Amino acid sequence: MRILTKQNDELRVLAMPGENINKGDYLKIYDKLQDLSLVVQVYDIAYFDSLGIEEDILRDELFSSSEIVREDPLQTENLGLMIKDARVLICKIRGVVKKDRKENDFGWLPSRSISKIAKLGIEEVAALAGSSGERSIKLGYSLSGEEFSIHAEDLDGRLNVITGRKEAGKSHLAKLLVSGLIDHGARVLVLDINGEYGGLAFDKDGGASRYAKKIKVLQPGFNLKFTLQYLGKRAVVDLMQNVLDAPGASLREFMRIWDYLQQSGSVSLGSLEDAILRWKCNELVRDALLSRYYSLLGSDLVTDNARYATTLEEEFYSINEGGAVIVSLGTIGPVARRLVVEALLAKLVESEEQRKLDPVFLFAEEAHLYLRHTYWEDLITRMRHFGIFTTFITNQPDAINAGIYRQVDNIFLYNFTNDKDVDMIAQASMTDFETVKSIIRSLPPRHCLVLGKVVNDMPVVLRVKDTDFQTLGFTRLFFNQLTAKVQ
Amino acid sequence: MQVEALQTDDLSMLSKESVSFLRGRRIILHRIGQEEKPFLGWNSIGENRLDIVEFSDTNNRQPVASIDSSVIQVAETDEGYVFAAKGCVAYNFLDKKRTLMFGPAIYYWAESTSSHIEERLGEKIPSIFFRDPQLAMRALRILLERNLTFRAVKQLRHGTVLIDGSLKYSSIEPQNADLRSIIMLSKENYGSLAGIAKKTKIKELQRLEGLLLTRNFPSFIDVTEIMKIAGVEIAGKSFLAKLSGNAPALRVDISHDEGEDFFSKLISSDAIVNGYPETLRAAHLLSIFSPADEAAVKARLGKIDGLSILPGFNIRHMLLGTLEVKRR
Numbered sequence: 063m064r065i066l067t068k069q070n071d072e073l074r075v076l077a078m079p080g081e082n083i084n085k086g087d088y089l090k091i092y093d094k095l096q097d098l099s100l101v102v103q104v105y106d107i108a109y110f111d112s113l114g115i116e117e118d119i120l121r122d123e124l125f126s127s128s129e130i131v132r133e134d135p136l137q138t139e140n141l142g143l144m145i146k147d148a149r150v151l152i153c154k155i156r157g158v159v160k161k162d163r164k165e166n167d168f169g170w171l172p173s174r175s176i177s178k179i180a181k182l183g184i185e186e187v188a189a190l191a192g193s194s195g196e197r198s199i200k201l202g203y204s205l206s207g208e209e210f211s212i213h214a215e216d217l218d219g220r221l222n223v224i225t226g227r228k229e230a231g232k233s234h235l236a237k238l239l240v241s242g243l244i245d246h247g248a249r250v251l252v253l254d255i256n257g258e259y260g261g262l263a264f265d266k267d268g269g270a271s272r273y274a275k276k277i278k279v280l281q282p283g284f285n286l287k288f289t290l291q292y293l294g295k296r297a298v299v300d301l302m303q304n305v306l307d308a309p310g311a312s313l314r315e316f317m318r319i320w321d322y323l324q325q326s327g328s329v330s331l332g333s334l335e336d337a338i339l340r341w342k343c344n345e346l347v348r349d350a351l352l353s354r355y356y357s358l359l360g361s362d363l364v365t366d367n368a369r370y371a372t373t374l375e376e377e378f379y380s381i382n383e384g385g386a387v388i389v390s391l392g393t394i395g396p397v398a399r400r401l402v403v404e405a406l407l408a409k410l411v412e413s414e415e416q417r418k419l420d421p422v423f424l425f426a427e428e429a430h431l432y433l434r435h436t437y438w439e440d441l442i443t444r445m446r447h448f449g450i451f452t453t454f455i456t457n458q459p460d461a462i463n464a465g466i467y468r469q470v471d472n473i474f475l476y477n478f479t480n481d482k483d484v485d486m487i488a489q490a491s492m493t494d495f496e497t498v499k500s501i502i503r504s505l506p507p508r509h510c511l512v513l514g515k516v517v518n519d520m521p522v523v524l525r526v527k528d529t530d531f532q533t534l535g536f537t538r539l540f541f542n543q544l545t546a547k548v549q
Numbered sequence: 550m551q552v553e554a555l556q557t558d559d560l561s562m563l564s565k566e567s568v569s570f571l572r573g574r575r576i577i578l579h580r581i582g583q584e585e586k587p588f589l590g591w592n593s594i595g596e597n598r599l600d601i602v603e604f605s606d607t608n609n610r611q612p613v614a615s616i617d618s619s620v621i622q623v624a625e626t627d628e629g630y631v632f633a634a635k636g637c638v639a640y641n642f643l644d645k646k647r648t649l650m651f652g653p654a655i656y657y658w659a660e661s662t663s664s665h666i667e668e669r670l671g672e673k674i675p676s677i678f679f680r681d682p683q684l685a686m687r688a689l690r691i692l693l694e695r696n697l698t699f700r701a702v703k704q705l706r707h708g709t710v711l712i713d714g715s716l717k718y719s720s721i722e723p724q725n726a727d728l729r730s731i732i733m734l735s736k737e738n739y740g741s742l743a744g745i746a747k748k749t750k751i752k753e754l755q756r757l758e759g760l761l762l763t764r765n766f767p768s769f770i771d772v773t774e775i776m777k778i779a780g781v782e783i784a785g786k787s788f789l790a791k792l793s794g795n796a797p798a799l800r801v802d803i804s805h806d807e808g809e810d811f812f813s814k815l816i817s818s819d820a821i822v823n824g825y826p827e828t829l830r831a832a833h834l835l836s837i838f839s840p841a842d843e844a845a846v847k848a849r850l851g852k853i854d855g856l857s858i859l860p861g862f863n864i865r866h867m868l869l870g871t872l873e874v875k876r877r
Contacts, residue, residue, distance in 0.1 A: 125835060128647060129647045134654075141845035142844075145844050
């Protein structure tokens with residue numbers, strides 16, 4: 063390999079066809095006279111267009127139907143073929159290595175004539191990135207097949223986004239992250255929109271996996287119910303205001319009713335209904351409050367029976383050694399889903415504020431379907447300080463606004479082909495536009511581009527590994543059912 | 550000090566006279582590196598002076614092989630030159646296309662290696678060929694083409710072999726594949742041999758081209774006598790011919806066939822594209838050096854053990870500067 067040209071932060075390197083270089087690979091350009099190396103990342107690969115090559119190829123094609131016998135005493139034809147297939151590796155400069163330490167690019171250029179160019183292994187890249195941590199989470203392999211891990215510490219206190227087109231493997235990676243965090247004793251709350259994270263408890267054969275005892279699947283209306291007393295005034299008022307859209311006047315009356323019930327020591331669904339019915343207030347306000355009350359009742363989230371009620375503290379206590387509380391949101395309606403999420407997050411924040419819970423990693427699948435925008439911003443600003451570290455998983459990058467992207471610490475990017483999505487994500491990501499745009503377009507399934515703190519801002523292309531637990535969601539298919547019936 | 554005008558009266562007068570001599574003449578303007586002909590020829594000789602013979606397609610189809618080659622200079626040493634050569638034989642075996650490609654091969658041409666070259670080629674090479682790279686390239690091309698032609702003629706019985714250019718004896722002919730031997734072998738194999746030149750420098754022939762251009766049918770004129778008068782020694786007979794109705798005239802040297810018989814056989818056996826045999830066109834296109842071929846040859850040179858490539862500089866750039874003014 064040889065350096066061809068440099069322009070701004072881009073270097074073009076000539077490579078011959080036999081050299082196995084892929085988009086995303088790192089190259090080290092070592093100049094022995096100065097004992098310095100330039101580290102560059104290949105973000106695109108093109109043909110080397112030497113003068114007249116197009117006519118040459120046209121000529122080859124013109125005579126391709128003719129049977130050609132070659133008499134080539136010096137085997138120069140092979141060299142000609144290599145020249146025609148020579149590639150230009152378009153690279154971004156990622157830094158300069160001085161005495162095994164990576165420094166930012168300071169404009170130094172290695173010699174074009176004597177520099178040696180070699181591919182950098184993923185371990186060397188990690189060493190240069192200087193990632194420090196003791197708890198590794200194995201995520202997969204580099205394009206050359208070397209193992210690739212991140213450190214759990216690099217997810218701690220961070221905001222992460224996993225995005226890519228449908229069926230690219232986002233949820234698979236999210237589950238790997240969840241399992242990796244559990245392995246290191248972390249506690250995870252998963253908002254599971256498709257009811258697929260429960261698979262963590264089962265191995266591929268359907269038996270209990272090593273996470274079976276560390277997974278708690280909560281189904282709103284069944285084993286996820288709270289008492290009004292536990293939810294408390296703040297959380298319920300939040301639900302009334304943000305999910306059930308109660309008007310201001312009604313909210314004021316509701317708060318008075320709540321205070322009254324609290325003073326009388328009977329905060330329950332039954333007493334709340336009675337109080338609303340008997341409360342001296344405008345009939346319109348009463349109607350408004352009653353309709354919200356019935357919505358809350360219909361969600362099955364609240365119960366007066368303490369035997370069927372639970373608390374977040376209780377659930378997390380049961381996985382004290384590390385585990386995941388999975389809230390399955392797939393089978394409930396959109397309003398109930400929003401009520402559940404709002405209530406959960408409100409209580410979670412409260413518990414974290416009061417130091418009742420250790421920090422929690424929150425995984426939110428397709429959060430735009432149930433999380434209001436104000437909450438997103440709250441999650442990434444206020445909540446992370448209390449110890450809620452969020453990972454958003456979405457196939458709609460534009461569902462997350464640019465303000466949130468600017469706060470993101472790690473992005474796991476899967477393939478996108480839609481120009482609008484590619485542009486959106488490329489502009490929002492924390493590395494250069496060209497790298498993101500070029501690499502994510504050509505990522506095969508199960509491959510992702512990792513950006514951010516977990517790779518110390520040295521973007522890495524990763525082939526995500528398989529798991530020993532079940533990761534696939536279940537989709538009822540018409541024709542499968544038909545076949546089963548026929549059989 | 551003033552700059553005095555040169556005493557160039559004679560030269561100035563000659564130039565003025567030349568301009569006046571051109572009055573009433575028809576000219577064709579030359580463009581850099583392009584060979585051009587007037588569309589309708591010079592048309593300055595009356596049609597009645599020479600016989601124009603029309604010919605047509607027959608069912609007598611034979612295999613055709615066409616040969617072309619090219620030689621370029623790729624490097625030089627302190628005592629000689631390094632050339633690269635490519636050759637091609639394009640066959641049309643009754644519509645089945647086959648091609649033999651030779652090279653790119655590298656040749657080191659220096660007086661110190663002359664005895665070795667002569668021994669290998671079986672031919673004494675005058676020393677001037679080692680001092681003048683243009684002559685050396687020409688010699689190398691003839692040697693390569695003769696060898697390829699010999700092979701093609703040997704292979705094809707009852708076949709037609711075409712070479713690019715005229716069928717002239719060269720001052721260098723390889724011992725075992727010289728033109729005379731090739732013609733003899735062609736006759737023994739009941740074959741035909743011809744050289745087809747795209748352009749002629751002989752003014753008499755240029756003027757005759759117009760006679761053919763006005764014809765709408767494949768036709769030829771026997772110009773052997775004109776060639777003899779012009780002092781050009783051809784191995785066989787020479788013709789001006791157009792191989793299809795709407796085509797330019799070509800000079801065709803035929804070693805031993807009769808004109809009409811040869812031309813009819815040729816247009817029956819090979820496709821004629823824009824008035825030129827397709828196999829000859831293929832041989833030409835495949836034998837020219839592309840930039841990739843040249844780079845491959847230079848890369849191959851770089852792989853020779855102990856060979857060191859010295860950094861060079863462009864003397865014109867150094868002396869004249871880099872201002873680019875297109876020149877001929």
